[in-house]
Amino acid sequence: MSYEKNSIVINIGSYSTIVGFSNTELPSCVLPSSYMRKKSNNDEYIFDKYEMLQVASPRHHELNSEDYDVFTLVDNNGLPYNWEGIMKQWEYIFQEKLKCLTEEYPLVIVIPMISKTTQLRIIMEKYMELAFDKFNFPIIQFIIEPLATTLSMGKKNALIIDIGFNGCKITPVYDGIIIKNGITKNKFGGSFLDYVVNNFIEKKLDDDDVEMGNDSDESIKTWWNSNTWIQDFKHSMLQVCDKDLGELERYYQEQETMYLKQQEQMKQLGGTGIVTGAVPAFNSNIINMTNNPLTQDKNYLYKPSARTIKLNQKEILNLTEYLFKPQLISAKFNKDEGLSEIISKSIKKTAATLSSNNNSTKDSESGINENETATTNSNSNMIRTVGASVIIPPKINRSNKSDNIDNNNNKSKFLDDPNLNHSMNENGSNTTTRTPELIYSSLLTNVIITGSTSLILGMEQRIIQELSIRFPQYKLITFANQYMMDRSLQNWLSGVTMSNLPTWELGRWYSRGEWTVAQSSLT
Numbered sequence: 001m002s003y004e005k006n007s008i009v010i011n012i013g014s015y016s017t018i019v020g021f022s023n024t025e026l027p028s029c030v031l032p033s034s035y036m037r038k039k040s041n042n043d044e045y046i047f048d049k050y051e052m053l054q055v056a057s058p059r060h061h062e063l064n065s066e067d068y069d070v071f072t073l074v075d076n077n078g079l080p081y082n083w084e085g086i087m088k089q090w091e092y093i094f095q096e097k098l099k100c101l102t103e104e105y106p107l108v109i110v111i112p113m114i115s116k117t118t119q120l121r122i123i124m125e126k127y128m129e130l131a132f133d134k135f136n137f138p139i140i141q142f143i144i145e146p147l148a149t150t151l152s153m154g155k156k157n158a159l160i161i162d163i164g165f166n167g168c169k170i171t172p173v174y175d176g177i178i179i180k181n182g183i184t185k186n187k188f189g190g191s192f193l194d195y196v197v198n199n200f201i202e203k204k205l206d207d208d209d210v211e212m213g214n215d216s217d218e219s220i221k222t223w224w225n226s227n228t229w230i231q232d233f234k235h236s237m238l239q240v241c242d243k244d245l246g247e248l249e250r251y252y253q254e255q256e257t258m259y260l261k262q263q264e265q266m267k268q269l270g271g272t273g274i275v276t277g278a279v280p281a282f283n284s285n286i287i288n289m290t291n292n293p294l295t296q297d298k299n300y301l302y303k304p305s306a307r308t309i310k311l312n313q314k315e316i317l318n319l320t321e322y323l324f325k326p327q328l329i330s331a332k333f334n335k336d337e338g339l340s341e342i343i344s345k346s347i348k349k350t351a352a353t354l355s356s357n358n359n360s361t362k363d364s365e366s367g368i369n370e371n372e373t374a375t376t377n378s379n380s381n382m383i384r385t386v387g388a389s390v391i392i393p394p395k396i397n398r399s400n401k402s403d404n405i406d407n408n409n410n411k412s413k414f415l416d417d418p419n420l421n422h423s424m425n426e427n428g429s430n431t432t433t434r435t436p437e438l439i440y441s442s443l444l445t446n447v448i449i450t451g452s453t454s455l456i457l458g459m460e461q462r463i464i465q466e467l468s469i470r471f472p473q474y475k476l477i478t479f480a481n482q483y484m485m486d487r488s489l490q491n492w493l494s495g496v497t498m499s500n501l502p503t504w505e506l507g508r509w510y511s512r513g514e515w516t517v518a519q520s521s522l523t
Contacts (some may be wrong), residue, residue, distance in 0.1 A: 007499045008098065011110035011145075011492040012086070014078045015165035015190060015452060018492040019093050022108065022499045027492055029097040034223065035085055036068040047092045049227070056224035058304070070219040076187065078112050078166050079119070083126055087134060094135065103136040106509070110143045110495035113171055115180050117383060117393035124392050132515045139509045141389050141499065146171035147178055148388040148494035149448060153479065157442040161343060161463065163451035165190035168323075168339050170346040172443060174354065174434075180383070182350030184342040188323050190234075190453040194226045196319050196329065197233055201302065204309050229303055237300055240458035241317040243465055244324075249314065252292045320456060324466070340466035347443055347471070351436040388498045389507040440474055449480040452488040 007022040012033055020027030036046040036055060046052050046068070055068055073089065075081045094102055109127055114120040124142055131137040150158040150173045160171040167189040172182040241248060294314040302309050318328075324340050326333035335341065384391040444467065449460055460480050467476055481487040501507060 007106040007108045007141075008100070008102070009108045009110065009492060009495045009499055010090075011495055012073060012080055013164065013491065014074055016488075017073070017089065018489060019098065020492070020496075021098075021105075022496050027489065029093060030489075031089065031093070032227075033074055034070055034072045035089060036070055036220075039067045039069060045088050045092070047089050053224070053227060056220045056227075058224075068220060070223045074166075076166055078164065078169075079114065080123060080126070083130070087130055090130065090135065103138060105137070106499075107131050107137040107140045108143060108495055108499040109140065110145055110148065110491055111390075112145050112169075113147075113178060113183065115183060115383075120383060120390070121393045121395065124390075128510065128515050132512045137512070139511045141507050141509050142392075143388050143495045143498050143507075144178070144385065144390050145491045145494070146173060147176075147385065148498045149450060149490060151176065151388050152494040152497035153448070155446055155448075158446040158448050159343075159347065159443040161447065161449045161451075161454070163189060163323075163339070163449070163454040163459070165453065167192070168342065168451075170343050172346055172350040174350065174439065174442065178383075179350045179353055181353040182346050184346040184349070186326075186337045186339070186342055188326055188337065188339070189451075191226075193234060193238070193319070193323070193453065194230050196322055197230050197238075198225060200315070200319060201233070201309065204311070205302070205305070205307070232303070233300065234456065237298065237316055238320055238456050239313075239316055240320045240323075240456055240462045242458055242461045245314075245317050245321045249294060252294055256292065320459075324462070340463070340470070343463070343467065344470045347440060350443065351439040354434050354439055355436055386508040387501065387506050388494075389509075391508050392510070440471060444471055444474045445477045447476065447478040449478055450487060450490045452484075454480065455484050455487055 011018045017031045017033050018027045032049050036052050038044040073082045073085050131140045146160040156176045158173045162169045167187040169185040172179045296313045300309045322329045324338045327335045
C-alpha cells in the first residue's frame with residue numbers, strides 16, 4: 001500500500017467519542033457519544049460538549065424558548081445504532097475538528113467485543129458504508145477493544161475488567177484469543193451510579209424542601225445533571241469501601257459495644273473502691289468517642305441551588321456498594337449480577353471452557369465425539385482476528401436450519417481470508433493442554449482494570465479484596481493506569497498502538513475496491 005502510516009483513529013464509546021491521528025499521543029477531540037437536535041429544525045445539530053452544556057443549562061432555558069432533544073449514538077449495550085447521528089458527528093469532526101481530507105488517510109475504528117457474528121458483521125458493514133460511500137476513505141481497519149488493550153501492554157493473557165458508563169464487562173483473553181464463553185457483563189456502571197446519586201441527592205433536598213432547579217425537558221435535564229453536578233459529586237465525594245460494607249459496619253458496632261461494656265465495668269469497679277485513682281465519669285454519649293469512620297460527616301455543595309448538603313461516610317460508601325450488591329437497591333436485581341460475582345463467573349467459565357476443549361480435542365483424536373468437536377469449532381461460531389484487528393465474519397445462509405456459510409465465490413474474496421487462520425472462538429484455537437489451575441493463575445496475575453467508572457477511589461483495592469476471597473490460593477496482580485485521562489482514553493490509545501505496527505500485514509485492512517466489488521456482486 002502506498003498510504004502513509006498516519007491513520008485517523010476513532011473510538012465511539014458508551015460515554016464519549018474519541019478521535020485523533022495515530023502519530024499523536026493525545027486525541028484531537030473528545031466529544032460526548034450523544035448530541036442535541038433542535039425540535040423546530042431537524043437539520044441543526046450540536047455535538048460539542050460545552051455548547052451542549054450551555055443549551056441545557058437552566059439559565060438558557062429561561063431566556064430562550066427554543067427546545068432541543070438529546071439523542072445517543074450507542075445503545076445500552078454500548079453498540080452503535082444511530083447511524084444518521086454518527087454520520088452527522090463525523091461530518092462535524094472532519095470539518096471542524098480535524099480539518100482534513102478523509103480520502104488521504106486510512107481509518108481505524110476501535111469497536112467493543114461483539115460475541116454475535118451476525119451482529120458484528122452488520123455493524124462492520126455499516127461502518128464501511130459510511131467510510132467508503134460517504135467519506136471516501138481509502139482503507140479501513142477494525143480493532144477490538146479488549147484484545148488491543150491486552151496486546152498493547154505486551155501480554156497474551158489478561159482478564160479485562162471494563163467498568164464503563166453503560167455497565168461492567170469482563171473479557172478473558174488467553175493466548176491472544178478472546179474466550180467468548182467467558183465473557184460476562186452487567187448493566188451497573190456509570191449511568192447506574194448517576195441514577196443512584198440523583199435519587200439520593202433528590203431525597204436529601206426533598207427533606208430540606210429545596211427544588212432541583214432544572215425544569216427543561218426530561219432528556220435535556222437528565223443529560224445536564226449527569227454532566228454537571230452528578231459528575232462533580234462522583235469525582236469529589238464517591239468512594240468504594242475496601243471490604244464488604246455490611247461486614248465493616250458490624251465490626252464497628254461490635255467495637256462500640258465492647259467499648260461501652262468496658263466503660264460500664266470501669267464505673268462499677270470504681271464504685272466498689274477496687275480501682276484507685278480518678279475514674280472517668282460515664283457518659284451516655286461515649287459512643288461518639290470511638291471514632292467510627294462510618295459516622296464521620298461530610299459536606300457537599302449542591303451548586304444548582306447553592307445549598308450545602310450534609311451526609312456521612314456510610315451513606316457515601318453505600319452508593320458504590322450497589323455496584324457489588326445490586327440487590328440492596330431493589331429486589332428485582334439479582335445478587336449474581338454484582339461486579340465481584342461476574343468477575344468470578346468469567347474466570348470459572350473460561351477455565352471450564354478451555355479445559356473441556358482439551359478433553360474434546362483428546363477425544364476427537366481418538367475418534368470419540370468427532371462430530372461434536374466439529375460443530376463446536378465450526379466457522380459459524382468463529383470471530384477471526386489478525387493481531388487485534390477483526391476479520392469480517394462470513395455471511396450466514398439462513399435458507400436452511402443449519403447455519404451454513406454462504407460460499408459464493410464472488411463474495412468469498414472479500415468476506416473470507418483463508419490464509420488468515422488466527423481465530424477466536426468459543427473454546428479458543430490452541431490445543432495445548434491447560435489445567436484449570438494454570439488458567440486461573442494466568443488470568444489472576446494479569447488483571448487489567450479500565451473504564452472511566454473504575455477511577456472511583458478504592459475501586460481497585462475492593463476488586464483485589466473480592467478476588468482474594470474467592471481465589472485465596474492464587475497470586476493477584478492488577479494493572480490500572482493511575483492517571484484519569486489515560487484510563488479514560490485507554491481504548492483509543494490501545495487502538496493507536498495497534499495501528500502503528502511496523503507492517504501493514506500485521507493487521508487486516510479493507511480497501512474501497514474490495515467494498516465496491518462486494519457491493520456489485522450483491523446486486
